[in-house]
Amino acid sequence: MQDKTTRFWGGFAKLVSLNVVLTLIAVLLVLPFTWMVLASLKVLDEIGYDSWLPEVCQWHNYRDVFTMKGIFFGRWYWNTVFVSSWITFLQVFTSSLAAFSFARLRWKGRDNVFFLYLATMMLPGLVMMIPNYQNMILLGLVDSYAGLVIPASFSAFGTFLMRQFMMNIPKSLDEAAEIDGATKWQLYWDVVLPLARPALVTLTIFTFIGSYNNLFWPLVMMKTPDKYTLPIGMLSFQSSQGQQTNLLMAAVAMSVVPMIIIFVLMQKQLVKGIMLGGVKG
């Protein structure tokens, strides 16, 4: 009897100490965000104070960001979502088509071509950036949305991820579909694609987040302020009006929000996708 009680309290102590450690780590990691939100609610003069708390919450800071001179925050938001959506749609579409060809069709030279794809995955992206920029100049696509979207619409990584997943869908389905007289397109559209949904969702999230956060390419390509995406927009905000820390923090907070929403909604698929892409990598 006494043994049981000891064990109960022993387990209890362990549980509490574990939670204490985890809480401390979590709080340390979240503190910068806490400061960000609180600073965004302050009057500018309060920023340097020791206390993190605003005297009176200045909720209008968030509205003011949208009406600042030279800062097209709403426009940037829209640009980013627009560009990211297009990139995501095109990349998922082309990747799944290619993956279907690599994983479910048999043709001469298939494995060689796939190896070529694999080999380019290890190339540093920077190597291709410079000639790509030159080509964009030649095509006259600098400072246009098309120049942001088109080069990013094809991805060796996406193809690889989709192929890994499609390889695991039972081959017998193909045969069954063939007996029913389905064309290859029907096989792709009606059989394989619905079954590859988890991989599609994962790739969608990855691509969207990747292009939402992308700094390098838009920075190189975009010249007119009202065509900026959020990352470069924030950068120009920082360099032109960076002294207004409260407004800057409000903008930072708002630009992080879509990420958080996606993460909370899609957490499960995301974690699964990282395993899929990482473990086999």
Add this chain to the structure above:
Amino acid sequence: MAISKKDIKEFAVGIGFLLPNILGFLAFTVIPLVMSIYMAFTDWNLEMHNYFRSEPITFVWFSNFVKLFSDPDFPQYFGNTFFMMIGIPFGVAGSLVAALLLNMEFTRGDGKRKLVVMMILCAVMAASFGLLAALGLGATGMTILLVSLVGGVFVIGSIGGKTIYRTLFYFPYFTAGVATFILWKKLYNPLNGPINNALRPLLDALTPVVIMISPACQAIGIVLLVIAGLFFLHMVRRKLRLWRDGETGIISVWLGMILLSLPLVFCWSWVSPTWMHVIMNTPEMKAVASASGELSFLSRDAKWTLLLMFLFLGIGWGRFLYAVYIAKRGFKCVADRGIGDSAIVDGSAMVLNMVLVGLCCVFWLLPEGASAEAGLQPPKWISDYYWAKPSLLIMGFWGAIGSNNMLLYLAGLSGVPQELYEAADIDGASSWQRFWHITWPQLANVTFFIMVMSVIGGLQGGFDMARVMTEGGPAGSTTTLAYYIYTQGFNTGRLGYASAVSWLLFLMVFTVTMFNWKFGNRYTNE
């Protein structure tokens, strides 16, 4: 081999599906790749080849590469790239610890126990609030804020368990980007940033203590160096034992020896003024440093340190060369066996030793700072030449704990067979032994994968941070190769030169990838 009609049809269908992708692949990967090689050997410059001017592009052979290696600033940028990779083992260790904690049992027992736990936790929280209010501490908003933050996370985490903590851990990594870099730039603000605001009272309290112990500081520094040296010898002994037992081949022993020796060799750069000159190559920086006398700050101790480090290096290398090439005791085994062990364990030991040597430097510098008029001052973080890289490393660590690596480790942990732990329990193994003899070897392939990927990422990294937070400065101290390529290619328009640098980067990435292909699988199978 006859090509039948069926073959052609299959090929046509296959390529048909591939078509949209392969067009893009050709246009944005293959063609640029070929172009990039060509550009690296030309003087392609946007100032000469644009809409308005089109002077002929000349093929300049290797002069871009010659220019690169004769650029006095280049060694610094090269070194910065590697310096920033010091953060990798720390980040990986952080995510491993986080994964191990999250993998512990949260809800052992039944629901009733959990309810009891919850009630007690809430009672404790309420009591601590009451206590704070009674002591009058709760009167300041900051205390309330911190206590409620801790309490909130604690209660929600205890109820929600793993998922809540995992989400909170993952948060910094997930949101990483321009936004969080801007946030950290504000946090690091030396005058009124929250970090320095919090540090100032702490350092004020610390100043008298440092003045008190300042006579001992030099001794402490030397003790730290001795510890670093002994640790080096210990790791050498471990390496040689593994070699004797036939668990590591000669290549990995050499790799391990080189990695382990690096911190002791680089000691010089911290303690000897001439090496400092090599690192700080820009003339302005030299002027600033020599004006403030910073360059000579450790010269009086340099000789001692050199002597010490030579002693340890000599003993270690002597033992190694004697055991391997003269006494030749040891099982013969494949030359590259155990190379993963060298990369991971010795790499981490190297970083640890670097930290020890760095700490020694800190102790030697402290008394000077404390005896200054204003006492110890918090660092200027990203606007300070010496602190800029460590600042970025701290920020990187913040994001690296709850990263994808943590999730990979969690997946790896769930794959460890439970029977191993049960067997260990029967043998009465301590939890450290359980970790070191079961968990760590079982996770070896995950660790190897993470390390290789991080190194590949690290070689190409540092652009976003440098662009948003420091613009590569102060005095080039945060300019990595990636940022250098950007400034050369897109700020000054020297596309040819930038291509040459990017091909150097490619060669390094390629080497690591080859290393992975050659040894990664073998290490996994062992």
